[in-house]
Amino acid sequence: MIDTLTAISRRRVLATAAGMMAAGLPLARTAQAQQDNGNRVNIICAAGNLTATFDELMNQQGFYNKFKLVTKPVYVSDGSKLLGSLLNGEMDICPLAGFANIFPAVQRGAKVKLVNGGVVLGQQTVVSGKPEIKSIKDLAGKTIGVGSLGAQLHQTMVALLLKKGVDPSTVTFANIGSSADVLRAVAAKTVDAGPSQIDVIPNAEKLGIHQLEGGDMWSGIPEYPFQGGFTSEQTIGGKRDLLVRTLAAYATLFRYLVGPDSQEAFRAARRKALSGSGEDFDQASDFQWRFFQTVKPFALDLVLSPERLAYIQDLNVKLGVQSEALPYEKVADMSLAQEALKLL
Known part of the structure; x- marks a missing residue:
């Protein structure tokens, strides 16, 4: 798959x-x-x-x-x-x-x-700037910002989707760049969601983004x-x-x-x-x-x-x-x- x-x-x-x-x-x-x-x-x-x-x-x-x-x-x-x-x-x-x-x-x-x-353990969490997207399970059919396909940002998102029961083949992965680049794309709503470093969490509301339920990498894929x-x-x-x-x-x-x-x-x-x-x-x-x-x-x-x-x-x-x-x-x-x- x-x-x-x-x-x-x-x-x-x-x-x-x-x-x-x-x-x-x-x-x-x-x-x-x-x-x-x-x-x-x-x-x-x-x-x-x-x-x-x-x-x-x-x-x-x-x-x-x-x-x-x-x-x-x-x-x-x-x-x-x-x-x-x-x-x-x-x-x-x-x-x-x-x-x-x-x-x-x-x-x-x-x-x-x-x-x-x-x-x-990962210090990333998946965020979105779109209010209707509330959890990892909502990402089917959506576009997720990552880095190069096969590199860590992409790989960890695939692992997390699998753990949460979302078929990765139903998702479009967009090669945006680094996690900082992904964050900017999420905030601009050019992608539906993407992984971000945890230090943005305290200021998420000011950035117009929110964490997704089930999106914490450290607890979602502790094996990675x-x-x-x-x-x-x-x-x-x-x-x-x-x-x-x-x-x-x-x-x-x-x-x-x-x-x-x-x-x-x-x-x-x-x-x-x-x-x-x-x-x-x-x-x-x-x-x-x-x-x-x-x-x-x-x-x-x-x-x-x-x-x-x-x-x-x-x-x-x-x-x-x-x-x-x-x-x-x-x-x-x-x-x-x-x-x-x-x-x-």
């Missing part, structure tokens, strides 16, 4: 994966790493509000320094550069990103491994692992200690964020990272912080389980993103995460 939803062919996806292997960033870092006595870790992340806030918070709270790390993460809007820059050695690790594309890349021959869980970390096998072999310390810093961050004393620090870090101000901005920060307290969306043990990876691979196969599921050991190495926890 799901195969009819997407025009992405296996040939196209595998070609994309091959191209990602050749992608890279023009960054010269070897000399700098030597100056930092082997403590510089080159982190790359997909550009986003949360990743920028996390980096600012880790700097403010000294989590990088705690594990003797020197870093200034690089943010890219083109997700293909994440994997490409790791495979060519320019960057060391991407600790937080969607990773459905890793599996077809490995299938194509990319020497890369998933090494940690990150924000494993939204973000994890990955790196090349070459970097695992050559910079294992550096990677382990990096993962320990992120584990420290996750545990801090779900603790009761992090609210003011999170608010301050989000203000600085996003150049935000005002009551509405702080309300969104506080809402997101309370979400951390109640939902605890992070992989506090840093692990991506075989069950979670099997779930996302099953979706990939059904959507034509990969031809067959791969063994857990072929795509994941959680031993670095286990070593990182021993440093806490």
Whole structure:
């Protein structure tokens, strides 16, 4: 049934994966790493509000320094550069990103491994600007804004529709772009609904949108692992200690964020990272912080389980993103995460 939803062919996806292997960033870092006595870790992340806030918070709270790390993460809007820059050695690790594309890349021959869980429960909710659309079940026959077909925004919407008993073949998926682009399209009513980050919820009425019943990703599809970390096998072999310390810093961050004393620090870090101000901005920060307290969306043990990876691979196969599921050991190495926890 799901195969009819997407025009992405296996040939196209595998070609994309091959191209990602050749992608890279023009960054010269070897000399700098030597100056930092082997403590510089080159982190790359997909550009986003949360990743920028996390980096600012880790700097403010000294989590990088705690594990003797020197870093200034690089943010890219083109997700293909994440994997490409790791495979060519320019960057060391991407600790937080969607990773459905890793599996077809490995299938194509990319020497890369998933090494940690990150924000494993989704921080998205489905919203609409049309009052008559009240729940996920109302989306049959409607147009939903997503990103590229087969990518995470599309994939998670398919998973949610299935969980709620809506046949995805009855829905039209429109490739709008990022979740921020989707939000603008929903507010403008150019699409009927779409997934949005949760920090818009406190100001939903001002934006002319509302949440849909059954549209919370964290409770609707808890099986789907939204973000994890990955790196090349070459970097695992050559910079294992550096990677382990990096993962320990992120584990420290996750545990801090779900603790009761992090609210003011999170608010301050989000203000600085996003150049935000005002009551509405702080309300969104506080809402997101309370979400951390109640939902605890992070992989506090840093692990991506075989069950979670099997779930996302099953979706990939059904959507034509990969031809067959791969063994857990072929795509994941959680031993670095286990070593990182021993440093806490």
